Amino acid sequence: MLRLSRFLPSTSTSRGVTGLKDALWSGSLTFKHALSTSAANVDENASAKKFASYTVFKGKAALSISPILPLFTKLESGGSRVNRNGSVMLTFFPAVGQRKYDYTKKQLFALSPTEVGSLISLGPAESCEFFHDPSMKSSHEGQVKKSLSITPLGSDNGYFVNITVLNNVQKTNERLSVPVTKAEFAVMRTALSFALPHIMGWDQALSTHPQSAPTSASKPRFERPNPDSEWDR
Amino acid sequence: MLRLSRFLPSTSTSRGVTGLKDALWSGSLTFKHALSTSAANVDENASAKKFASYTVFKGKAALSISPILPLFTKLESGGSRVNRNGSVMLTFFPAVGQRKYDYTKKQLFALSPTEVGSLISLGPAESCEFFHDPSMKSSHEGQVKKSLSITPLGSDNGYFVNITVLNNVQKTNERLSVPVTKAEFAVMRTALSFALPHIMGWDQALSTHPQSAPTSASKPRFERPNPDSEWDR
Amino acid sequence: MLRLSRFLPSTSTSRGVTGLKDALWSGSLTFKHALSTSAANVDENASAKKFASYTVFKGKAALSISPILPLFTKLESGGSRVNRNGSVMLTFFPAVGQRKYDYTKKQLFALSPTEVGSLISLGPAESCEFFHDPSMKSSHEGQVKKSLSITPLGSDNGYFVNITVLNNVQKTNERLSVPVTKAEFAVMRTALSFALPHIMGWDQALSTHPQSAPTSASKPRFERPNPDSEWDR
Amino acid sequence: MLRLSRFLPSTSTSRGVTGLKDALWSGSLTFKHALSTSAANVDENASAKKFASYTVFKGKAALSISPILPLFTKLESGGSRVNRNGSVMLTFFPAVGQRKYDYTKKQLFALSPTEVGSLISLGPAESCEFFHDPSMKSSHEGQVKKSLSITPLGSDNGYFVNITVLNNVQKTNERLSVPVTKAEFAVMRTALSFALPHIMGWDQALSTHPQSAPTSASKPRFERPNPDSEWDR
Incomplete structure (x- = not known):
């Protein structure tokens, strides 16, 4: 039987980003300032941008996941297509103390659509590992190597999510590990499954806008070929 | 073979909130007034707010589930982020009679995202239990303790959903239990899975607005760094 | 190995509602007129209403499924809540001939949210049955009885969907049966799972509107109680 | 353990359509021009149309999937219904070289809703095959035959997706085969499950518009019959 307790504050209690105020009571203001500054950097013009995440706070580290939108490029036709997923x-x-986390020492790992697919299809006893090189295809290729591994905790109890950042220039090797319960992983799996079509732009490709609602009402159907057909070569 | 009957009114028949009029025929007006008053309390200014739920009426008690939106906080950048999930x-x-329920004696339990994750990933023979303390971290901590448990009915036939409210000041211990069929639990699981990304604000973080549609069309891509990248440290 | 063929027209070929023109070539105009008349009946004022369905055409009958929106009632607060799911x-x-179907002899069965839950959680070897009485709780109760049963075709190959309408006044007993392949049932399951939160109004309860976007930016959080909390009794 | 590497460029690396620039560095401009021309052909008036896809690049061929919206027809009532799924x-x-693909020799296969249902319900050891005839029901019927087959790679490792185009007039038989990993297939399954209700128009049938929001607030419920009921014959 799974038990989640809110009575006793413990290192394994999970809470949303809204719990940061409590969790980081000693450094709350600094953290908040950092966050809003970071947000301001994203796009100076995107004043309506909204940010959401899901965060689990554990004994040695916290893990936060958040979705990032694709970028579209305008086409000559006036439409647009995904330029970057x-x-x-x-x-x-x-963690730098009981329920205190050091935001300045954060490590980032951006999951691509296929990596998201790997994570959401992970069986209870399966594991997966991804490798990223920040400087891939530049002269700095190989200087920094990141890996993310997800390994089962055993007995269908969740997973360890581990990040390793190897810096061959600074000769450092940082490793952070966060145990994720089955319930927390279910939240991640559901959130990632929801996010996946959006980070690929499929929701936008499948949404209709008043000015572009496809309708064949005004033109008789037999007078126009179907350009979307597989037969139009 | 599962049989759901609409012929014979029975204590195990389930119906949506629209069935309240029939179910509560003796107290319909009072109930409705209470509901709209309650709704009015939520936010005096949110005149466009919409309410939806899913309710099962059983012999000893009824259980209604309904989603509650997250709250966003404006950031200095002009954007916003989830402040409270x-x-x-x-x-x-x-129940206070055949198909009559006492709305004034209701008991509430608000599921967090992780608790929702626990519920939607529950196997047919698994159970889970959550504990809440309304006065956590105040001087009244421990005076009232709530627990919600979900236990299998057996043979993949659904679950018992039980709430216990222990009040150490009033020396009361209330317990309500609602059997939920496999079909009803499938509705709850589907509704909760749908609601989960929304109560965390992911749908808003992943939606695009006309004024903030991200596009790199006007600026050549190589002239701006990618601020969303994991490499931007 | 599953094979779906488009070469040889056969009674087991399934196609969308757009195939009606071919399937009903002998009665196309009549059918279309009936459809648009029917649509006009739904709500004289809802000029923007859109209709979609999923239809499978088989040897003895065709089966079409389509979603119907919930109705909301305005509350005194200015908001609204689901009045009818x-x-x-x-x-x-x-069927009245090869690939011809008689629209005037249609039989209807409206699935409630819980019945949808029953259908989408049906295991490969499970079956379910629902009973409806159109005149329930009126003086005509029991005159007409409808039942819908879904039974497995065997070997994980799909289901038979059967409707029986027993009219005790006219002394008639009509029965229509449609075999649904595993692939077709996957479409139905996916479409029903998508529709379920919508027919209960959860998508509207979870959507935000510009004028009612919940935000606590203008008011400091500690100055207002949280009315959505489970602790507000 | 599944390993996805970004260090070593390899023929089995998968990337989104945004990777085309790298993958097709030798023919980038030509490819882009072809794409925007193609987009312009779709609908001269749909200036707001957006395009998204998911592409996997493998040694002998690449496979890209993208959703196509249904077409609606205006009804006499002022509403509209799906005219073509x-x-x-x-x-x-x-492939015409290492990480080079010939866009001019592309082969197309449009999955219907039922074919999408077949694909998303495919078990790890199952396979499926679809046959299309571009000239079905015309005098050219049988001249060109296309088949798409999806067969398991074995050991729950993904699938082979194969297309065969047999042209009886030109006496050609082209065949392209793309191995899809379990993670990539999870992306496809999730994207197709998301797309399915949209390509059938269910999202539009289930969305409410300000001018057509169904509400019974202004008219007492007992004064109007329910036209959506199954009992309205």
Whole structure:
């Protein structure tokens, strides 16, 4: 039987980002300032942008996941297409005391659509690992290597989510590990499954807008070929 | 073979909130007044707010679940982020006669995102239990303790959903229990899975607005760094 | 190995409602007129209403499913709540020749949210049955009885969907049966799972509107109690 | 353990359509021009149309999937209904060198809703096959035959997606085959499940518009019959 307790504050209690105020009571203002500054950096013009995440706070580190939208490019036709897929950003914070986390030492890992697919199809006893090189295809390729691994806790009890950042220049090797319960992983799986079509832009490709609602009412159907057909070559 | 009957009114028949008029024929007006008053309390300014729920009426009690939106806070950048997660509210009403329920004696239990994750990932033979303290971290901590447990009915036939409210000041211990069929639990699981990304604000973080549609069409891509990247440290 | 063929027209070929023109070539105009008349009846004022369905055409009958929106009632507070749940309408047409169906002899069965839950959680070897009485709680109760049963075809190959309408006044007993392949049932399950939160109004309860976007930015959080809390009794 | 690597460019690396610039560096401009021309053909008036896809690049061919919206027809009542279902288009490109693909030799296959249902319900060891004839019911019927088959790679490791185009006039038989990993297939399954209600128009049938929000507030409920009921014959 799974028991989640709110009575006794413990290192394994999970809470949303709204719990940051309590969790980080000693550094709340600093953290908040950092967050809003970070948000301001994203796009100076996107004043209506909204941010949401899901965060689990554990003994040695916290893990926050949040979705990032794809970018569209205008086409000559006036329409637009996805120019860069969105992603789901994983952010790890090391613990620096009981329920205190150091935001300045965060480690980031952006999941691509296929990596999201790997995570949401993970069986209870399966594991997966992804490798990223921030400087891939530049002269700095290989200087920093990141890996994210997800391994089962055993007995269908959830997973360990581990990030390793190896910096060959600074000769550092940082590793953060967060145990995620079955319930927390169910939240992540549901949130990632929801986010996946959105970070690929499919929700926008499948939404209709008043000015562009496809309708064949005004033109008889037999007078126009179907350009979407597989037979139009 | 599962049989759901609409011929014979029985204590195990389930119906939506629209059936309240029939179910509560003796107290319909009072109930409705209470409901609209309650709604008015939520936010005096939110005149466009809409309410929806899913309710099952059983012999000893009824159980209604309904989603509650997250709250966003404006950021200095002009954007906003989730300040408090939404939840899924479970409301229990005790039966006071055949198909009559006492709305004034309701018991509430608000599921957090992680508790929703626990519920939607529950296996047919699994159970879970959550504990809430309304006065957590105040001087009244421990005076009232609520617990919600979900236990299998057996043979993949659904679950018992039980709430216990222990009041150490008033020396009362109320307990309400509602058997939920496999079909009703499938509705709850589907509704909760749908609600989960919304109560965490992910749908809003992933939606685009005309004024903030992200596009790189006007600026050549190589002239701006990607601020959403995991490499931007 | 499952094979779906488009080469040879056969009685087991399934196609969307757009195939009606071919399937009903002998009665196309009549059918279309009936459809638009029917649509006009739904709500004289709802000029923007859109209709969609999923239809399978088989040897002895066709089965079409389509979603119906819930109705909301305005509250004194200015908000609104679900007054009557929506449903998913199943419409059966008997075949009157090869790929010809008689629209005038259709039989209807409206699935409630819980009945939808029963259908989408049906295991490969499970069956379910629902009973409806159109005149329930009126003086005509029991005159007409409808039942819908879904029974497995065997070997995980799909289901038979059967409707029986027993009219005790006219002394008639009509029965229509449609075999649904595993692929077709997957479409129905996906469409019903998508529709379920919508027919209960949860999508509207969870959507935000510009004028009612919940935000606590203008008022400091500690100055207002949380009216959505489970602790507000 | 599944490993996805970004360090070593390999023929089995998968990436979104945004990776085309790298993958097709030798023919980037031509490809882009073809794409925007193609987009312009779709509908001269749909200037707001958005395009999204999911593409996997493999050694012998690439496979891209993208959703296509349904078409609605205006009804006399002022509403509209689906006139032609949308689809999910599969596009295969043959490889013409390391990470180079020939866009001009693409092969198309448009999945109907039922074919999408077949694909998303495919078990780990199951396979399926679809046959299309571009000239079905015309005098050219049988001249060109297309088949799409999806067969398991074995050990729950994903699927082979194969297209065969047999042209009896040109006496050609083209075949392209793309291995899809379990993670990539999870992306496709999630994207197709998301797209399915949309290509059938259910999202539009279930969405409410300000001018047509169904409400019974202004008219007492007992004064109007329920036209959506199954009992309205």
